[in-house]
Amino acid sequence: MSKKLWTEEQFNCPVCLDLPKDPVTIPCGHSYCMGCIKDFWSKDDPKGVYSCPQCRQTFCPKPPLSRNTMLAEAVEQLRKGGLTPEMRVSIRSAGGLSSRIKSKLPTGVVLCDLCKGEQTPALKSCLVCMSSLCETHLKPHKTKKSLKQHELIAPTSNLAEKICTQHKYLQEFFCRQCKMFVCWLCTSNQHKDHECVSTKAERMEREKLLSTIQAQNQQRLKAREQELKDMKKMMEGIKRSTDNVHRETETALGELQRSVERLQELLEEVLDQASMEKMNQAQEVADKLEAEIQERKKRDTEMKDLASCEDNIFYLQTCDSMSSPWNVASRP
Template sequence: MAAVPLSLSADQYSCLLCKEVLKEPVTILCGHSYCMCCINDCWDQTDTEGDYSCPQCKKTFNVRPELNRNIILAELIEKLKEVTAHAGPSQSYAGPDDVPCDICPRRKRKASKTCLTCMASYCDTHLQPHLEFPAFKRHKINEVTGKLEEKLCGKHQKVLEIFCKTDKTCICLLCAATEHKNHKTVTLDEERAWKLSRLEKRRSKINNRIREKETTLKKMKQKLEGIQTPVRSLWTQTQKTTGFICLQGQKR
């Protein structure tokens, strides 16, 4: 059976308190893991002595648990860091002009795809459930896009999936079934294909006109050259004749 690739950015390797990859991980009695310094700081702020609890499951302990480093988890994280370092940065963090992943807990990675069903954008790691689990099979995965609110119907808050050719506007399925019921409608993909086809035909016509103009210009240049050549020849002959006459006059 093939091994499942692990990612250092996966939530199970993150501390719930600082939202970063676990540093000096410790696992308390309920089984949840934290950075040693984070859980110590949390319990140091506990007002009531003997009332220590897990920040995640809220299980309480009468006596402050002794914290021991989780060696296996620490070694696993170190190995994952080495693998990530050798593999190179397969995912980069989102910059000012990038669309950030909506799931990354703290430092957002750059999103690679947008799900128009969930209305959320995902980095490669958090996109995996959409690619692997049947429950997400019918979700509409699109190229990454920002400003998702612009893709929603202002009236029904549904994804704009239909183009109304009568009103020349994008609408949702509920709009198509109600106020646009008797209008001529097509899917966005059909409208896009039709417009691309028209654009291609227009471009072809423009290119044909350009070629025709270039042919006409070439013919005009050839005609002009045909007129200029005899004129230049006549001018040269005239110059020679005039020079000869002047030379004969000087001899006399």
């Protein structure tokens, strides 16, 4: 066959998009580089089920890889008369640079399943190949007649998990009775009499519900913030009241102390005058003053203990009794 009837691109490995190195053919008839297909199948080793990157036909166990002698010879001839090694290296270097530029991708971007090394963003997902494809790997679906019939959708991550296992169609509907995702064929069979809506419609309903819940949460949040603000304001008032009580108590204690000093002077006068009556009167006053001092010290201690109490309710219940004026007996 004349090489003019074929282009180099038609011989390229579908994975690396370059002329195949050590070309091998798998049971479905598609050919790849030995290294490319081994690398692609390495991620399927834990499952034990291997698939073709193009037609998605599955094999179990892993089929043996046989060298495609005819393809290898055709590629060798194409290498001799096609692109020079310098041109090939230049093209691969440019492609590598593009991959590095695209490597800084935002979260949530669907990546190409066929890219080796650094993956690039997928433009479409193929429901037949069950793969997400970047601009480069999507080209065969636009040029090859056999691939043009494949159904392409917007890039979808974990595509295999979103395909109906029974009918092999994308699960684009949600069954509200069964609480599960179904394909369009399921809505006419197992879920025929169920309320099935599109995933978009279900999302809109969930968004309305979530919006209502969010609004309620915001209202409760504002209410709790106001309660906290009021509580802090009340605590500041209590602290100011406590400080005032402390100052008043200290003033009263000072006055009592001065009264005692005056009493001592009076006692000295009484002793000097040897007046028993005066002595008895002075002693009575002294006893009352001492009793009042003891009572006020006791009250001061109770106030200090109350100030350190963390029980707000107990504090408020006790504060009024502590703040009531003290009935001081008339002093001489």
